[in-house]
Amino acid sequence: MTEKNTRNFIYISMILFSMVMNTLAPLMTSIQERFSVSITISSSLPFISTFGTMISNFIGSFFIAQIGYKNFLIGALIVLIMGLFLFVTAFSFPMVVLSVFLFGVATGAAFMTLTSAFSHLDRKIQNFGFLNASFGIGGIIAPLLVSLFLVMNLDFRFVYFIHLILISLLFIFVLIYKPIQNIKYEAIKFKEATGIIRKKFVYLSLLIFLFYSGSEIGIITWSANLFHDVFNYSKEFSSIIISLFWVVFTFGRAITEFLNRKLTELGTILYFSISLIISLALLLIFQHFIFFLFVGFSLSAIFPSIQKYSNQNLPKRILGMYNGLAFGSTGIGAMIIATSMGVIGDINFNISYAIPFFTFAIIIFITQKLGKEKLDNGN
Numbered sequence: 001m002t003e004k005n006t007r008n009f010i011y012i013s014m015i016l017f018s019m020v021m022n023t024l025a026p027l028m029t030s031i032q033e034r035f036s037v038s039i040t041i042s043s044s045l046p047f048i049s050t051f052g053t054m055i056s057n058f059i060g061s062f063f064i065a066q067i068g069y070k071n072f073l074i075g076a077l078i079v080l081i082m083g084l085f086l087f088v089t090a091f092s093f094p095m096v097v098l099s100v101f102l103f104g105v106a107t108g109a110a111f112m113t114l115t116s117a118f119s120h121l122d123r124k125i126q127n128f129g130f131l132n133a134s135f136g137i138g139g140i141i142a143p144l145l146v147s148l149f150l151v152m153n154l155d156f157r158f159v160y161f162i163h164l165i166l167i168s169l170l171f172i173f174v175l176i177y178k179p180i181q182n183i184k185y186e187a188i189k190f191k192e193a194t195g196i197i198r199k200k201f202v203y204l205s206l207l208i209f210l211f212y213s214g215s216e217i218g219i220i221t222w223s224a225n226l227f228h229d230v231f232n233y234s235k236e237f238s239s240i241i242i243s244l245f246w247v248v249f250t251f252g253r254a255i256t257e258f259l260n261r262k263l264t265e266l267g268t269i270l271y272f273s274i275s276l277i278i279s280l281a282l283l284l285i286f287q288h289f290i291f292f293l294f295v296g297f298s299l300s301a302i303f304p305s306i307q308k309y310s311n312q313n314l315p316k317r318i319l320g321m322y323n324g325l326a327f328g329s330t331g332i333g334a335m336i337i338a339t340s341m342g343v344i345g346d347i348n349f350n351i352s353y354a355i356p357f358f359t360f361a362i363i364i365f366i367t368q369k370l371g372k373e374k375l376d377n378g379n
Contacts, residue, residue, distance in 0.1 A: 001179050003121050009179035010114045011134040013073075016170055017110050018138025019145075020080065020103055020163045022246070024049070025221045026146040026239040029228055030156045035093040039225060043342025045100050046221045047335050052104025054331025060109050061324025062193065064116070065317070068182035070174070073113045077171040080106035084164040088157050104331070112327050116320045117180045119311045128308035129256025129301070136250030136300070139220075140243055147239035185317045196318055197325065204370045205310045206329045208269065211363050212306070214333025215356040216299050218341035219280075220245070223292065226349045231287050241289045245296040252300025256308075259301050265309035266371045268301050273360045273367070276302075280357065284350055302363075 001009070024045060032042050056076075064072050083102025090096050118131055145159050173179070188196075196202055220242070227238040259268045276298035283291035307326070314322055337359060345352035 001177065004125060006180055007118065007121055007125055010118050011130065013110065013114055013170060014131065014134035015138045015141075016163075016166055017080070017107050018135040019142045020084070020138075020160075020167070021049070021107055022139040022142040022220075023146060023159055023163065024100065024103075026143040026224055026242050027156050027159070028221065028224050029235055029238075030150070031093075031096065034156070035096065037093055039346045040343055041093075043339050043346075044097060046217060046342070047339040048097055049100045049104035049107075050217065050331040050334035050338065052101040052106075052331075053108035054104075054328045054335065056105040056108030057112055057324040057326075057328030057331060060112060061321040061328065062188065062190070064112065064320040064324060065185040066187045068184045069113050069117050069320070070178060070180050070182035072109060073180065074171070074174060076106045076109035076113065077167060077174065079109070080167050081164065081171060084160055084167060087160045088164060090157065108327055108331065112320070112324045113180075115307070115311070115323045115327075117183065119319050119323075120183060120316060123312070126308075126312075127257055128304040128311070129253050129258075129260075132256070132304040132307070133250045133253035136246050136253050139246035140250060143239045143243040143246065147236055147243070150236055150239065185320070188318065188321050193321060196321070201310075201313075201370070201373050202322070202325075204366055204373060205306055206325055207366050208306045208363055208370070209303075209326045210329040210333040211337075211359045211366075212299075212302050212333070213330030214335075214337030215359045216303070217330075217334040218338035219295065219299070219353070219356060221338055222341055222345050222349065222352065225345060226353065227289065230349050231289070233289070241292060245292055248293045249296040249300045252297045253304055256301040256304045260305060260308065265305040266367055268305040269367045270364060272298050272301050272305075273363045276360050277357055280353065284353055 028042055028045070031037070031045070032039065060072065079102055083099045083106060086095060086102065087099035090099060115131070118126065145162065146156065149156060149159055197206075223242055223245070224235070224238045227233040227241060228235055233241070256268070263271060276295060279291055279294035279298050283295060310322065310326070311319060337355060341352045341355055344355070
């Protein structure tokens with residue numbers, strides 16, 4: 001396949017994996033009701049999902065170079081198919097927990113592989129903004145599907161049955177057409193990996209991934225509860241708001257390349273982090289969903305900007321390991337931040353949504369430090 005076809009395959013794969021992961025948030029209240037679990041207990045789902053992602057990324061980062069990108073993606077698809085089948089047939093909450101764990105494992109492996117393969121393409125056709133916008137497209141589609149099924153009074157597990165069919169078709173496509181090369185490198189040993197992580201350029205960028213993703217996942221995951229329990233919106237309307245959030249979020253990611261050219265990658269991270277703090281404050285003060293859309297736009301360009309900045313300034317040999325660590329860092333952030341927001345939200349969601357004020361203040365500080373770090377120190 002040509003590099004453009006490979007790029008398009010990566011975009012489509014990101015959309016499908018995103019649909020699976022972003023179906024959980026609008027279904028949280030339905031899962032709570034079906035299996036009679038509290039918000040605190042259901043907070044185990046994003047925790048378990050991100051724990052699976054973290055394990056997949058950290059362990060996979062040491063083996064992806066020798067296993068090869070194509071083989072690693074095939075393994076991720078097999079695990080995701082298993083998780084989807086388990087969710088579709090789930091009759092108890094522990095089965096849901098196990099399936100969500102498998103979602104996390106598969107998504108972590110897939111995103112690490114797809115991002116690394118994307119970074120190997122000709123820079124002229126690389127667009128990290130649209131790569132991440134593909135994730136946003138999945139985020140738009142997933143809540144709409146959930147809303148449709150809720151309106152039709154259908155079992156919410158049927159949404160995952162649709163995902164099972166789509167992912168199975170993607171798996172067959174990968175086996176037949178081999179859309180990405182099975183790129184391999186000499187294995188990175190543990191001692192070498194620790195030396196890479198100790199480099200300031202690397203660990204500062206990883207910290208931004210950690211604080212950003214943990215906050216983003218927490219804001220999105222508990223939004224349905226915020227709207228339903230605090231703003232008194234219906235579950236159906238809450239799903240529509242989440243879908244609108246993803247529309248704005250995806251638009252922001254689609255124009256990230258333009259923003260980077262105007263503001264630079266680090267400038268984009270800095271200004272959008274400030275915008276996030278302001279938008280979140282307005283959301284909690286006025287309790288109107290319109291400010292949630294401003295939150296979505298403020299979140300949009302930060303992840304692709306740090307991803308582009310780091311991936312294009314590190315040696316290709318370590319990109320597989322680095323992206324594994326980057327997505328693993330998002331898992332740690334989500335486990336700590338998103339889970340904490342759920343636990344605190346069981347008491348007061350206004351206090352819960354105040355947590356990102358602190359995390360994005362830290363991101364602003366780290367971004368300023370990273371801007372002073374010479375790229376040579378990262379290589």
